[in-house]
Amino acid sequence: MYPYIYQSPGLTIGSYGLLLAIAYLIGRWYFLNQLGKSAPEIKNSEILIIMLLVIGVIGAKLMFILKNPEKSALLLSGTGFSSQGAIIGALIATYLFTFYQKAKLYKILDSAAPAAILAYAIARIGCFLSGDDCHGIPSELPWAMSFPEGIEQTLTRVHPVPLYEVIYSFIIFALLLTRQRSKTKPFSQFFTLLGMWGVCRFMVEFVTTNPKIVFFMTGSQFGALIMALSALIYFWVNYKKIN
Numbered sequence: 001m002y003p004y005i006y007q008s009p010g011l012t013i014g015s016y017g018l019l020l021a022i023a024y025l026i027g028r029w030y031f032l033n034q035l036g037k038s039a040p041e042i043k044n045s046e047i048l049i050i051m052l053l054v055i056g057v058i059g060a061k062l063m064f065i066l067k068n069p070e071k072s073a074l075l076l077s078g079t080g081f082s083s084q085g086a087i088i089g090a091l092i093a094t095y096l097f098t099f100y101q102k103a104k105l106y107k108i109l110d111s112a113a114p115a116a117i118l119a120y121a122i123a124r125i126g127c128f129l130s131g132d133d134c135h136g137i138p139s140e141l142p143w144a145m146s147f148p149e150g151i152e153q154t155l156t157r158v159h160p161v162p163l164y165e166v167i168y169s170f171i172i173f174a175l176l177l178t179r180q181r182s183k184t185k186p187f188s189q190f191f192t193l194l195g196m197w198g199v200c201r202f203m204v205e206f207v208t209t210n211p212k213i214v215f216f217m218t219g220s221q222f223g224a225l226i227m228a229l230s231a232l233i234y235f236w237v238n239y240k241k242i243n
Helices: 015-038 047-066 069-074 083-101 104-130 161-180 188-207 218-242
Strands: 004-008 011-014 145-147 154-158 212-214
Touching: 004 015, 011 015, 015 047, 047 069, 047 083, 047 218, 083 104, 083 218, 104 161, 104 188, 145 161, 161 188, 188 218, 212 218
Parallel strands: none
Antiparallel strands: 004 011, 145 154
């Protein structure tokens, strides 16, 4: 593991912080590129980026604390974020932006879907390299690993949960890229992201160390279930319209 890329008496560069910055820059570039193609009429997109960053980070932090109240000490730290909280924050920011700009919500959400999962995959690489407390339960599987030099050290072989998330995130990204080449209904890309992300995260939560707090599910698992169900409802309603 490489929790720190560079260390000196006056400067420390953590692998998670570095990958998080790279994730933001690549996600921002990809999102603006897609938005420029699908909705060139939308102006002030840089303001939207700032809103997504600020409100998304606030949402990610607050949701993490809500799901892990025992870790409230991390409220002002550079670690401890919830991807589902970031989604909620991003949705609020996007709605506010479209309301004042009189823009079409679906164009922004569909353009943001591939960028969001791509950025998430890169950020999770940072989690894996840093060896933080995102690892899973003990396992004897061939690919299980220990994190003796991680931020949250463990000598026991465990499920490399961040690595699982990296793999399924890139698969979702590839699928969204494929769907971009064909004409899709409004919000289709966004709900495809929610559905696949929700199902994958729901399954992965079975091997995490997160406590079960909602109907025998972890907080993240419950949120993932809502994501998957919302996508199921969207596609069911649209299927009914077609038939």
